[in-house]
Amino acid sequence: MSYGAVPGFVAEKEAYGETTVVVERERLLEAARWFRDEAGFDFLADVAAADYLGWGGKGVAGYWGHRNGRDINAPGSWGLPRTPEAKPNRFSVSYHLLAIRQGAPRVRLQVWCDDGDAVPSVVPVWPTADWHEREAWDLMGIRFEGHPNLLRILLEDDWEGHPLRKDYPIGGEPVRFSGEE
């Protein structure tokens, strides 16, 4: 099946037997409706956000006790086979869709955004996106426009930062109670 007719279509990619359809961020809601109503993908399995800050370069996340952080992705002595393919923006948000019918077809609907960009919420299309989007907001800092209840879900309401971002250091959680207080 070709997905050229998806509203806001940008690119289609086939890899490891999986189809990825990239759409324009602004027209995500239209594309989501198209997938649900025209293509029959009635089941949203997962919403996964990924941060590509430092992709292909040196790692940026810090490590315990190092002032400059530890290089977590330094190519080993084997060396990386090649520099990974460049990404269009910092964040990707992937919607893993499944059609509940014979053959269980799956497709990955993907949008790209930068820090601070708003991604349209797909809660009106798939109600299950509610908590998935809250989790992406909480841990990755993706702002979903039109979400009815975009609050932190796993961390406390007053948490600072979004820990799954690559620039959030390991061991970087604030100390709640210290001897000085």
Next chain:
Amino acid sequence: MAVVERAKIYEGTRIPSPIPTVLQVDPKLREEGDILRVNFGPNHPSTHGVLRLVVDLNGEHVEGLAAVIGYLHTGFEKSMEQKSYWKAITYPARIDYVSFQMNELVFVLAIEKLLEIEVPPKATWMRMLMSELTRLHSHLIWLGTSALEIGAISMLWYTFRERDAVLDLFEMVTGVRMHTRYFQAGGLAEDIPPGFAAECARFCDLMEKGIDDYETILDRNAIWLERTRGIGLLSAEDAIALGQSGPVLRASGVDWDLRKAAPYLAYDQVDFDVPVYPNGDVYDRYRVRMEEMRQSVRIVRQALEAMPDGPWIADDRKVVLPPRHELHTSMESLIHHFKLVTEGYLVPEGEVYVATESARGEMGCYLVSDGGSKPWRVKFRAPSFVALEATATCMRDALIADLIAIVGSLDSVMGEVDR
């Protein structure tokens, strides 16, 4: 897979609006001032961990409900980004400490999909056998604790008797009882020990008798029926819209099992049925799980019968640890061992999403690799997390006493919810 006989429990959807996961109190009721807000949890013996439910009560009727999660958030996904793949395999098992083998499986399958490595048939069949034992383990814990919460205290002692037998099998195969880390990228960590088939066959007999016992205790127990029938209703359409999977979806009348719909491992080579019940209530979820236990025993028996001979791990020295005895005689093996343990293996660049049918439903793993030896991003699609999204819909028109039965029937493990 067609949807069989969709449940006609009520007209229209019951998913709350505008927030699908929060049941909001009717403002008129709130004005009358009879609403009492109660915190259920986070520390309550029947929340299967630390779940907090903010419940608005009008007398005994639940008028509003919001689930608050995150008390067990451990940052597994972030931690895994710092570890080489073969060290990261230890993490998924700890995410869901009740069906640990299946979480290990989904992560290992995702790595293997990126590596495009061929797994020997013995490993595939043993993985399937271990997964089904884990499903039994998970359902046994679910049955014991859920029945305990509704007052059938004796169930816990019966189910934990069989659960211990499952753990004994795990101990025999892997050396540890829980969090076994038995699945490796490429196959299994160790060969199947001698005598396992006989022990496992004995367990199958024990288990079948056990399921008969449970059904004798519960199936015609008036209190059990009273407390589970017609409670926590979820229609097929609502279940799909809320992303429900596994036993919860099948109890709502949807014939959907990834083992049948998109077979992985060797599930297309064994005979088993997918139990589907139409009513979408707590009782049907119980029935689905009981039937699933019988089917799991069936699969385990067939896997024992058909267990192929041969190697248990792929012969790829860039990914798989060399055999221990070679380390004393072969320089190359020693080098490979050292490189694999210190640096790990390189996984080709790409992104994959692998889904398996865990004890709770669709367990998915989204894995992004940049070509290095550490995962760039790991995201688990936790079926427990999604199951809790349905609490508000299931709790419509419920009484406070049903709350425990309903939350129990969704079978959430908080470790997996919060990750």
